[in-house]
Amino acid sequence: MGRISDNELYQLVQEENKEALEQLYDRYEKLLFSFSYKILKQKELSEEAVQDVFMKLWRKKGIYAEHKGKFSSWLLTVTRNVCIDLLRKQTKNQVELLEKDMDIERTESLEETVTWNEERKVLKQAVGQLTTEQQEIVDLFYFKGYSQADIADKQKLPLGTVKGRIRLALKHLKNTYIKGGGKRG
């Protein structure tokens, strides 16, 4: 492909190469911001989340290693953890979101930027195949970061069955996604 891989860029970041971090930033800015927004539903907070992630990348030496899996998957996991922490801090302070940004622009992406239009389409179709309860349980677990106990409470399920329900929903989703021609994963 001729383009420098994520892992190679990360190695350069380790050597404090600012351009390499910038390149990683350009590659993942939109994906990480969009993902953060999906969890946090608020632009300023999403920016904070993305900043946290890049702070970690830059300042914490050796935070990523190949045995931790694909760089992009690892980066998304870190982003989710940061977002869920922020989400939890917010709820703790009982602060309601004052205004959700309604004026969301969607624009074409540059070539060097990760895009995921196709995946999203297929994934959304796959989500549509889940029951409402399954969709809710995935949302509570993955995008809201609820504990098992809170999910049990909210969905009126015995605690012992929560894990099984989530797993079933996710497996179903994955299978439909793969059948639909989903690329990633």
Added chain:
Amino acid sequence: MDKKMCDQLLDYYNGILSDEEKAAFEAHLKDCPSCQEELAEWEELTSDLPYLSDEIEPPNGMKQRILTNVFEDEKSVETEETNRSATSITDIDSVRNETPRKKSGWLTGLLAAGLLLSLGMNAYLFAENEKNEQVIEEQMSKTYKSVQLASEQSDSAGIASMVQKDEKMNLVVQTHNMTQVQGKEVYQVWLIEGDKKYRAGTFIPDEKGNGAVVFTVNFPGEHKWDAVAISHEPTPDSKQPKGTIVMASNL
């Protein structure tokens, strides 16, 4: 294997465990192949989910802000202060459009949020007040009021105090962890009385996000201030708030 430990896996995955629980779980994880396997399974099962997110264009200037902050070295602390004389303006439109009882929508939500936040800060505020009073007694000044400012969107926080000295009332605002401004943008402090907003100092935070304003309050006539707010303005010339409010508190 310790079944109880294994049951915590999902809560570990979601970062819910306390520090001790987390450490205990991680110790357990090292010796529990079934948990290791299961953790990998959860990672695998969820790996596509981020791609469900709608594509959203990041805000203008985000790249520059983030990279500047990330690459930031320790630099000297300087607070740039661009204090200006105040102009009192009545927001004619809002007076016309709103019943006098109703607080401007621009603020109510934020004040509510600020108040909620400040509940958790009462103890801290109390300590701050005590500190302030000690200092101020020496200067023969009197602190009339001191309120905590906090942002619901970021770590930005501050304190606003009304201090009387030599017959003059001063508004002292100190902030920290402010988001950097770009180009002509500034932070503008406002004193609010009913529907009217009065400019009460302009500032730009330093590289560390600290910013402060000392503003002499001498608007003609009697005033009973309801609130103080800080907004992020596109230029230093806003006669009325155009940007978003970042912090506010009732006085």
